[in-house]
Amino acid sequence: MSSKNTRTYTWEDPITVLKEAKNLSGYDFLLRVLEGTLPLAPSLETIGCQPIWVKKGHVVFEFKGADFLYNPVGCVHGGIISTVLDSAIGCSLLSTLEIGEAFTSLDLKVNFLKKITSDTPVLHTKTTLIHQGKTTAYLESELRDKEGKLYAHAVSTCLIIRS
DSSP states (O other): OOOOOOOOOOOOOHHHHHHHHTTSOHHHHHHHHHHTSSOOOHHHHHHTEEEEEEETTEEEEEEOOOGGGBOTTSSBOHHHHHHHHHHHHHHHHHTTOOTTEEEEEEEEEEEEOSOOOTTSOOEEEEEEEEEEOSSEEEEEEEEEOTTOOEEEEEEEEEEEEEO
16 A cells, blocks of 8 residues: 655746746846746746756756656656756756747757656756757757766757747
């Protein structure tokens, strides 16, 4: 017989946040999230992932595996890991965009190199903006522990939308 666990959390209406974000550059938006004057995206609240450092072109996320994120074989689901890396890639690109500019992911390829469990140390992303043109950008992100062990790697192409 298994024991039941409960997890409760709250989040702010993302539509309200988006209205405010439209008046900010991507960098200023992310700084406000980091400072806590704007809320974290609900998806990141759900998985317990947060930005801890912002510089134009680079956003570092921190992630700690937890059992409520497990797949049926007892490790963090690949979709969760993909969300962490996709968020790091997207926010790193967002940090370079001006007011009125946005982006969307065109693709995401993830390599899962080590399993992540609740016993895995805290992990951090390292994202590199490889190319940014007028309409597309290409980025990569790694998920590593403090000793440098690589747990996952992703690459993504993003479409830049200018209004």
